[in-house]
Amino acid sequence: MATFDHSDTIAAISTPPGLGGIAVIRISGGDSLSIALSGLSLSALEPRYAHFAAVIDPENSEKLDDVVVTYFKGPASYTGDDTVEISCHGGLSAAPAILALYYRLGARPALPGEFTRRAFVNGKMDLVQAEAVADLIHAVSGSGQKIAARTLSGSLSEKIDSLRGELTDIASILELELDFSEQEITPISRELITNKISAAEEHISILANSYGAGKILREGALVPIVGRPNAGKSSLLNALLEEERAIISHIPGTTRDSIEESFLHQGFLFRLVDTAGLRDTDDPIEKEGAERAVRILEKADLVLLVVDLSLGDGYRFEKEFLAARAHVPVIAVFNKMDLSSMSDPFPSTYAVHISATRHENLDALLSLMLDCVRTHYRVDGNSIAITKQRHRHALLSALTSLGKAKEALIRSLSNEFISLDIREAIRSLDDITGKTTSEDVLNNIFDHFCIGK
Amino acid sequence: MKTAYDIVVVGGGHAGVEAALASARLGKNTALVTLDKKAIARMSCNPSIGGLAKGHLVREIDVLGGEMAKAIDATGIQFKLLNLSKGRAVWAPRAQADKRLYERYMQDVIARCPNLDVIESDVQKLDLANGIFKGICLQDGTLIGASACILTNGTFLRGKIHIGNIQIPAGRYGELPSIGISDQLKDNGFTVGRLKTGTPSRISKRSIDFSRLEIQEGDVSPKPFSHSTRGFNPPNVPCWLTYTNSATHDILRSALDRSPLYTGKIAGVGPRYCPSIEDKIVRFSDKLSHQLFLEPEWAGSSQWYVNGFSSSLPIDIQVRGLRSIAGLEKAELIKIGYAIEYDYFPSYQIKRSLETKAVSGLYFAGQINGTSGYEEAAAQGLMAAVNAVRKLEDKKPVILERHEAYIGVLIDDLCSKETSEPYRMFTSLAEYRLLLRWDNAHLRLLEAAREIGLQSPGMLEQFETVRNESRAIVRLLEKTRITDVNPLNLSVGQSTSLAHMIRQQKIDEDHISDLQKYYFPDYLLDSIDQAYVLTRYEGYIDRQFKQVHQMHQLEAKKIPAGFMYEKISSLSNEGREKLIKFRPETIGQASRIRGISPADIQVLLIFLAK
Numbered sequence A: 001m002a003t004f005d006h007s008d009t010i011a012a013i014s015t016p017p018g019l020g021g022i023a024v025i026r027i028s029g030g031d032s033l034s035i036a037l038s039g040l041s042l043s044a045l046e047p048r049y050a051h052f053a054a055v056i057d058p059e060n061s062e063k064l065d066d067v068v069v070t071y072f073k074g075p076a077s078y079t080g081d082d083t084v085e086i087s088c089h090g091g092l093s094a095a096p097a098i099l100a101l102y103y104r105l106g107a108r109p110a111l112p113g114e115f116t117r118r119a120f121v122n123g124k125m126d127l128v129q130a131e132a133v134a135d136l137i138h139a140v141s142g143s144g145q146k147i148a149a150r151t152l153s154g155s156l157s158e159k160i161d162s163l164r165g166e167l168t169d170i171a172s173i174l175e176l177e178l179d180f181s182e183q184e185i186t187p188i189s190r191e192l193i194t195n196k197i198s199a200a201e202e203h204i205s206i207l208a209n210s211y212g213a214g215k216i217l218r219e220g221a222l223v224p225i226v227g228r229p230n231a232g233k234s235s236l237l238n239a240l241l242e243e244e245r246a247i248i249s250h251i252p253g254t255t256r257d258s259i260e261e262s263f264l265h266q267g268f269l270f271r272l273v274d275t276a277g278l279r280d281t282d283d284p285i286e287k288e289g290a291e292r293a294v295r296i297l298e299k300a301d302l303v304l305l306v307v308d309l310s311l312g313d314g315y316r317f318e319k320e321f322l323a324a325r326a327h328v329p330v331i332a333v334f335n336k337m338d339l340s341s342m343s344d345p346f347p348s349t350y351a352v353h354i355s356a357t358r359h360e361n362l363d364a365l366l367s368l369m370l371d372c373v374r375t376h377y378r379v380d381g382n383s384i385a386i387t388k389q390r391h392r393h394a395l396l397s398a399l400t401s402l403g404k405a406k407e408a409l410i411r412s413l414s415n416e417f418i419s420l421d422i423r424e425a426i427r428s429l430d431d432i433t434g435k436t437t438s439e440d441v442l443n444n445i446f447d448h449f450c451i452g453k
Numbered sequence B: 001m002k003t004a005y006d007i008v009v010v011g012g013g014h015a016g017v018e019a020a021l022a023s024a025r026l027g028k029n030t031a032l033v034t035l036d037k038k039a040i041a042r043m044s045c046n047p048s049i050g051g052l053a054k055g056h057l058v059r060e061i062d063v064l065g066g067e068m069a070k071a072i073d074a075t076g077i078q079f080k081l082l083n084l085s086k087g088r089a090v091w092a093p094r095a096q097a098d099k100r101l102y103e104r105y106m107q108d109v110i111a112r113c114p115n116l117d118v119i120e121s122d123v124q125k126l127d128l129a130n131g132i133f134k135g136i137c138l139q140d141g142t143l144i145g146a147s148a149c150i151l152t153n154g155t156f157l158r159g160k161i162h163i164g165n166i167q168i169p170a171g172r173y174g175e176l177p178s179i180g181i182s183d184q185l186k187d188n189g190f191t192v193g194r195l196k197t198g199t200p201s202r203i204s205k206r207s208i209d210f211s212r213l214e215i216q217e218g219d220v221s222p223k224p225f226s227h228s229t230r231g232f233n234p235p236n237v238p239c240w241l242t243y244t245n246s247a248t249h250d251i252l253r254s255a256l257d258r259s260p261l262y263t264g265k266i267a268g269v270g271p272r273y274c275p276s277i278e279d280k281i282v283r284f285s286d287k288l289s290h291q292l293f294l295e296p297e298w299a300g301s302s303q304w305y306v307n308g309f310s311s312s313l314p315i316d317i318q319v320r321g322l323r324s325i326a327g328l329e330k331a332e333l334i335k336i337g338y339a340i341e342y343d344y345f346p347s348y349q350i351k352r353s354l355e356t357k358a359v360s361g362l363y364f365a366g367q368i369n370g371t372s373g374y375e376e377a378a379a380q381g382l383m384a385a386v387n388a389v390r391k392l393e394d395k396k397p398v399i400l401e402r403h404e405a406y407i408g409v410l411i412d413d414l415c416s417k418e419t420s421e422p423y424r425m426f427t428s429l430a431e432y433r434l435l436l437r438w439d440n441a442h443l444r445l446l447e448a449a450r451e452i453g454l455q456s457p458g459m460l461e462q463f464e465t466v467r468n469e470s471r472a473i474v475r476l477l478e479k480t481r482i483t484d485v486n487p488l489n490l491s492v493g494q495s496t497s498l499a500h501m502i503r504q505q506k507i508d509e510d511h512i513s514d515l516q517k518y519y520f521p522d523y524l525l526d527s528i529d530q531a532y533v534l535t536r537y538e539g540y541i542d543r544q545f546k547q548v549h550q551m552h553q554l555e556a557k558k559i560p561a562g563f564m565y566e567k568i569s570s571l572s573n574e575g576r577e578k579l580i581k582f583r584p585e586t587i588g589q590a591s592r593i594r595g596i597s598p599a600d601i602q603v604l605l606i607f608l609a610k
């Protein structure tokens, strides 16, 4: 059972997940003001006034987004507790990043319906409203389940169940020696327990890390289009979108700022970002554009490196670019094939020849993009991935508990302490699937060990 | 004979004894009606009290003013603190009992107790009117009126013993069953279920070859169960250990077709933690040998209990099986092992006060709630009586929470879990295990004990002193510096606090009396001991308190008794069904019922918070 604690501060995106538009992040609870401020460019917030501000990660001073912040002092807020609402740009990348920051700064992910619950407990709603919300919670979870079934295809709860089973086994081994010490029980070596915990840790971290894949499934893959100026990046964007979105010209350095456009291919969302050409330049605006391109590259799930075949030079820039980007898949898009019949000017894992202006071979490029994402992120339809920060948070806290268990093992603490950590990890997993039963450990003992007088 | 009492207790087992004593001691005119006066407080099965979690229960019963701890202190013949190699929370006291002395002790206490009459009779009918308890009907037709009744029939309701293919109506070996109450209550809307348990054979001491057995002794300096016990110096009678072997298993296996368990004669479900020997060899066929304890049933007993050899196989097989075991080659049976089936009332039918939901003034305690064990029964008997008395006095029932006591866990589990087998207490059922230690029952339950009013003022004062002192010492341990030159002869290095040394495990259990001697001579040893534990496990104890705190809001949120779950369409179907069946008293309790989802809890909260 998820536990509800009124005293801590919770946060979540309170607008429906979607593309573009504005997303509102709500932080509520006793510490919401101080937590919110710790990630903002402001030092105070006047209640009920909209403030312009920047969200800044205090760790590296990186700016995440420009936002509008409003502070509602309790009880004059939705929940009745102190609440800060942050309106940021676009649900796709800014909002989850800001949310992740606030989790680090001390807020905890809100459980489904928790804002409403608090609103309720604080007497902010009457019965009619409450009934409406109750229906809504059900409606949302109904369609939420459908979405989950479609995008995940594998079954997350089965996976969680199996992880839970692993942990329950560990707890059982530990507790067997506690509750049945009067009986002949061969003590299990601590080394074996440590190994079992390590195995569980690995399995849980794989799932936690699948958040990347899950994120791609839910939010789409971020695909910057990069290359030297005039390579045809903007032409490619327009060609893929089948509309004249970006300005094209024969003058190198036409594109100065990044342009993001989403487009759906075979049910899969690509978030294409046309960027400013990458080259040494003294033009400050172009330079800034190039720097932005570099920053987007850091978050990229897949990169389209557009190469002008008609140049026929040594392609030093491209070769260096490829060498520097081992961790993310890059497709070398050899453009302007109508002008040059040259074969691949340099080797690349993924490569395709196209003509952006003549829309030639775009299908080949698209299927290569799909392949790349599928194989690289294992979003092949069978893999199980998590898509929610709340799930990731739960898995990470399970990992923290397992870490504590190992520490306790090293300190040679008695089984009941290690078991406390393991049970805490189980509870974290339970937060994902929403089930709970304290007698599971005991049942497991009965099923596997011979005990009794 | 009097025909009107404040409270009648039906059944003189471990639940009934505590119930009757508590009720009478709290000043109520009490009748204890039981089948056989001589069998009051009889141990149906193993001659021992305590053990993991059960020992914790006994300590709690003692603090709240029950009798069980004192009885075993006075009549035990071997005492042992279990799990000493583990942490404090899972230490647990256990004692071998002298069964005869134990019965005699309790019967004596009951005989001397003011306000308490014992009536020997079989209660086959209750007087119920419109869901209100009015009285009981004795065998001879006499009607006894009372304001409240605590039913503690144990394994007697439609009890049936199985030995091989033979079935004998019985409540226990050599005692008749009781028929009538379960049918009457069924007619009044109660659900009745069937459970099973078993007991091993007793063999004669003369027939045991002790030279082939391993000896098992108790602690040399034993600790009593009760805080009130003074001058504790019990006997230390050994038990003995032997093992089954493959020949034994072959013999037992050859007769499975005559086992009532495997031929389907027994419908009741038996406990997995207490399997019969035939169950063990079937379910764990890869285990080539099982441990058996031979325990005397009283000091100097000629009758020995074969712990681990519970069976309902035919007599010839039990005898041949026993005689294939080292040391038991010439074993002679005194009493045969058997299984017993009996009626019980699935416990979702009671409230946490142990009063039934359907009949006002009627309380259930002990085995009839589907539990097993003397300690579990005693705890329920005590609480049922306390709450029955309080109801007569218009006081709120005393409900112990899960973080306060094993008794709280036990009763909460009864009210929120569906048990398909007899319920027994285990430490793993307590999510706040590190808080529910054997050594701190008096501190955890001080307020409850005071509220209940059975504990003596002197003891309460002592508990309070320990609580205050231990808090003070916790602070002193942090402040008191220790250097390389110290009375404990510890090498310290840089000067540090005593608390630090405790957390580093450089000051450990063995130093506690030295701490008193050299640092805290004006404080009670118990207080120092508590302060030591609190300091040593500080981090973990804090974490557990945090967990308690997180659940608190849910635990505190009450659901009105007649809440109309039927009208809430947004509940899941399964959730609604379970809520109607269990009618949990709080949201916390609801959240522990299997089949009730977090979404259901949300919906409840929404409807409750209007």
Ligand SMILES: Cc1cc2nc3c(=O)[nH]c(=O)nc-3n(C[C@H](O)[C@H](O)[C@H](O)COP(=O)(O)OP(=O)(O)OC[C@H]3O[C@@H](n4cnc5c(N)ncnc54)[C@H](O)[C@@H]3O)c2cc1C
Pocket: A453, B010, B011, B012, B013, B014, B015, B016, B033, B034, B035, B036, B039, B040, B041, B042, B043, B044, B045, B046, B121, B122, B123, B124, B152, B153, B154, B155, B156, B157, B171, B172, B178, B181, B197, B198, B199, B274, B338, B339, B340, B365, B366, B367, B368, B371, B372, B373, B374, B377
């Ligand atoms: C064969 C067997 C094996 C067991 N094995 C174990 C074990 O291994 N470990 C363990 O912990 N526990 C075991 N138990 C259970 C343990 O004995 C009980 O849990 C415990 O005694 C229950 O206490 P109680 O007070 O509920 O009932 P009991 O101790 O059974 O007492 C019931 C009392 O009620 C009286 N009574 C019943 N009906 C009526 C009536 N209608 N009118 C008047 N008086 C009535 C009886 O005379 C008896 O005195 C076993 C029990 C049996 C019979």
Ligand SMILES: Nc1nc2c(ncn2[C@@H]2O[C@H](COP(=O)(O)OP(=O)(O)OP(=O)(O)O)[C@@H](O)[C@H]2O)c(=O)[nH]1
Pocket: A227, A228, A229, A230, A231, A232, A233, A234, A235, A236, A247, A248, A249, A250, A251, A252, A253, A254, A255, A256, A275, A276, A277, A278, A335, A336, A337, A338, A339, A354, A355, A356, A357, A358
């Ligand atoms: N023949 C031919 N010309 C192309 C092709 N793709 C792009 N071009 C031309 O190349 C020039 C540059 O195209 P852009 O799309 O603006 O190039 P870019 O990479 O976005 O350039 P910057 O924004 O300046 O970095 C334009 O004149 C396009 O018409 C192609 O496939 N074939």
Ligand SMILES: [Mg+2]
Pocket: A233, A234, A235, A246, A247, A248, A254, A255, A275
């Ligand atoms: Mg461009």
